[in-house]
Amino acid sequence: MSTSYQVKVKWGKELYPDIELNTDEPPMVFKAQLFALTGVQPHRQKIMLKGATIKEDSWDGLKLKNLELPVGIKNLGNTCYLNAVVQCLKTVPELHKSIKEFKPKKTDSSASGGSGVASAMTMVEVDSGSLLTLAIQDCYRTIDSGKTAIPLVLVNLFRSTFPRFAEQGEQGMYMQQDASECWTELMRLLQQEVPAIDKEKTVKNFSSSLIDQFFCGEYSCEWKCVENEEEEVTHTTDKFQQLMCHITQDVKYLHTGLVARMQENITKKSAALDRDAVYTKKSKISRLPAYLAVEMVRFFYKEKEAVNAKILKDVKFPMVLDVFDLCTPELQKKLAPIRAKYKDMEERQLEEERAKKRGKPLSPSEKPKTKSLPFSFEDDFGSNNSGFYQLQAVLTHQGRSSSSGHYVGWVRWRGGEWLKCDDDEVTPVTEEDILKLSGGGDWHCAYILLYGPRILEMLDEEGKEEGKPAQEAKMETE
Incomplete structure (x- = not known):
C-alpha cells in the first residue's frame, strides 16, 4: 500500500x-x-x-x-491508440473546455403533408461529426467526474465514421490501428466541429475553428529549380497542423530532425522545361500555433513482410523546445521583444535555485510577486509569441509495427508532475521517466510530442507584499 x-x-x-x-x-x-x-x-x-x-x-x-489520481479510459479491445490520443488532446485547456461546452450543429428538415400544424413541424438531425464530438464530450465529462470512462459510443461512432479503423482479423477481433492516423482524423473532425474562440482577434486565415487558431501554423516556402538556373524562384505558403521529424542515421536530437525537414528536394512539373524536374524547397515558419504537435516518423513500409516496420533509434527531445531558428526573419523580429523577457525569468529562477543549494532559500515574503503574460500576439489569438514551448503530452508506442503493440498517453498533470495514462490504469511518473521515452529499445518510444506555450512569469510590482518571516511558524496541513 x-x-x-x-x-x-x-x-x-x-x-x-x-x-x-x-x-x-x-x-x-x-x-x-x-x-x-x-x-x-x-x-x-x-x-x-x-x-x-x-x-x-x-x-x-x-x-x-x-x-x-485522475482516472483513465477502458480498453474495449485494441482501442489503446484512440484512448491515448483522447488523453493527450485533453491536456489542451482551450480544447478541453470547448468540447465540454460543445453543442451540435442542427439540420432542420420540414415534414411534408398533413395538416398545417403538422407541416410546420421540423425534424432535428445531428450529423456523424457532431455525434462523435458529443461522444468525446461524454468521455471527458465522465473522466472529470472521477469515473473511468467506458467509451462504447465513442468507439462505435469512430469506427463507423472512419471505416478503415474497423478492420477485423481472422478471428473476428478488431485490429490494432495507427495512433498517428487516428490523431489526424480526430483533428480534422474537430476542425469542422469546434468553433473558434474570440474569432475577431485572430488572423483571418486561422479563425475558422479552434483547431485552426491553436494548432495550425504556416510555412513560407521558396522553390528553386535545380536543373534550370535561369528559372525564376517562386514563393508559396502552406498550412500545417504538425511538424515532422524524420529519423535518419544523423538525427540524434529532435531539433536536428526538424531542421533537416525544412529543406527537401521535390520533383514536379517545370513550365520552363516542359517536363518534370527537381526543385529545392526551403521552408520557414511564418506563423507559430500556441500548441505544436511533432510526429516522430518512426514507421516505414516493409514490402517483404507487408508491415509498417518501426525505427527504434534513440532521438532525444527537450522539455522546453525553442523553434526560433525555424522561423522567417519577419517572424523572428516579432518574437524578439517577448523572448528578451524570458531571460529575466530564467535568471530569477536560477537565483532561487542557488539560494536553496546554499541552504538559505527565499521565504515567501522575500520572493517577488509575478503575473503570467499572454502567450499569443495581440492581433493573433491562438498563436505563439515567443518561439518557446513546454512539453505537455507524449504519445508512445511499444512494439515493432504500427498495427500491433501498445499505445500509451503520458500527460503533464500539475506543474512538473506527470501521469502515465495506460488505458484505465493511471499512475504518477517523473520528468526523468518522460525523458526515457526517447527510444533505443523495446521500451515505450515517443511517437507524437505535444508542446504547449511556455508561460512567461513577469514581476508584478503592484502585487508585491512586504513582510518578515515569523520566528516560529504554525503550519497546517490537509
Whole structure:
C-alpha cells in the first residue's frame, strides 16, 4: 500500500499545494522540505494536521488518505491508440473546455403533408461529426467526474465514421490501428466541429475553428529549380497542423530532425522545361500555433513482410523546445521583444535555485510577486509569441509495427508532475521517466510530442507584499 501522500500546507497567508509527505521517512524529512520552501528552520516548525500536532520522531495517530489520481479510459479491445490520443488532446485547456461546452450543429428538415400544424413541424438531425464530438464530450465529462470512462459510443461512432479503423482479423477481433492516423482524423473532425474562440482577434486565415487558431501554423516556402538556373524562384505558403521529424542515421536530437525537414528536394512539373524536374524547397515558419504537435516518423513500409516496420533509434527531445531558428526573419523580429523577457525569468529562477543549494532559500515574503503574460500576439489569438514551448503530452508506442503493440498517453498533470495514462490504469511518473521515452529499445518510444506555450512569469510590482518571516511558524496541513 502506498505511503506517499499529497498534502497542502498553509503558513500564514501562504498556501503550498501538492507537497509530498512520505510516512516511510521520519517527520524531519518532511520538515526539511518545508524549510526549503519557507525558510523556517525545522526546530521552529509546529505542524498541525486536522487538529493533531505532528510528533518529532513518528507519524503515530495521524490519519491520511491516499492521493486521488485522475482516472483513465477502458480498453474495449485494441482501442489503446484512440484512448491515448483522447488523453493527450485533453491536456489542451482551450480544447478541453470547448468540447465540454460543445453543442451540435442542427439540420432542420420540414415534414411534408398533413395538416398545417403538422407541416410546420421540423425534424432535428445531428450529423456523424457532431455525434462523435458529443461522444468525446461524454468521455471527458465522465473522466472529470472521477469515473473511468467506458467509451462504447465513442468507439462505435469512430469506427463507423472512419471505416478503415474497423478492420477485423481472422478471428473476428478488431485490429490494432495507427495512433498517428487516428490523431489526424480526430483533428480534422474537430476542425469542422469546434468553433473558434474570440474569432475577431485572430488572423483571418486561422479563425475558422479552434483547431485552426491553436494548432495550425504556416510555412513560407521558396522553390528553386535545380536543373534550370535561369528559372525564376517562386514563393508559396502552406498550412500545417504538425511538424515532422524524420529519423535518419544523423538525427540524434529532435531539433536536428526538424531542421533537416525544412529543406527537401521535390520533383514536379517545370513550365520552363516542359517536363518534370527537381526543385529545392526551403521552408520557414511564418506563423507559430500556441500548441505544436511533432510526429516522430518512426514507421516505414516493409514490402517483404507487408508491415509498417518501426525505427527504434534513440532521438532525444527537450522539455522546453525553442523553434526560433525555424522561423522567417519577419517572424523572428516579432518574437524578439517577448523572448528578451524570458531571460529575466530564467535568471530569477536560477537565483532561487542557488539560494536553496546554499541552504538559505527565499521565504515567501522575500520572493517577488509575478503575473503570467499572454502567450499569443495581440492581433493573433491562438498563436505563439515567443518561439518557446513546454512539453505537455507524449504519445508512445511499444512494439515493432504500427498495427500491433501498445499505445500509451503520458500527460503533464500539475506543474512538473506527470501521469502515465495506460488505458484505465493511471499512475504518477517523473520528468526523468518522460525523458526515457526517447527510444533505443523495446521500451515505450515517443511517437507524437505535444508542446504547449511556455508561460512567461513577469514581476508584478503592484502585487508585491512586504513582510518578515515569523520566528516560529504554525503550519497546517490537509
